Amino acid sequence: MKADKKAFKQKVFEVVRKIPKGKTLTYKEVAKRAGSPKAFRAVGNILNTNYNPDIPCHRVIRSNGKVGGYNRGRTEKVRKLKQEGVIK
DNA sequence: CGTATGACGTGCA
């Protein structure tokens, strides 16, 4: 394991943490900002295994416009997005 | 260290 790989994870958290309220980013966008535009898969994995309470991962959605998933049940995710007006 | 899994994306039928 190299620190570079760990940096990617840290970057993902940082990027997601910078997402303003009422705004959403796609996994691809986050992965691109993290330094690997093709690691959108790993991004979801990182959030899934290392879900941090300070990270609004609920603002990260799929490129299809779908919410995607969340912590085992996306009810809270959709709920928050709805409250922020991100979802119709 | 190697294998398997996964909150995804894109292409083709």
Place this chain on the structure above:
DNA sequence: GTGCACGCCATAC
């Protein structure tokens, strides 16, 4: 427009 299959990266066990 919808469905199926493959490919990709990083993490965790």
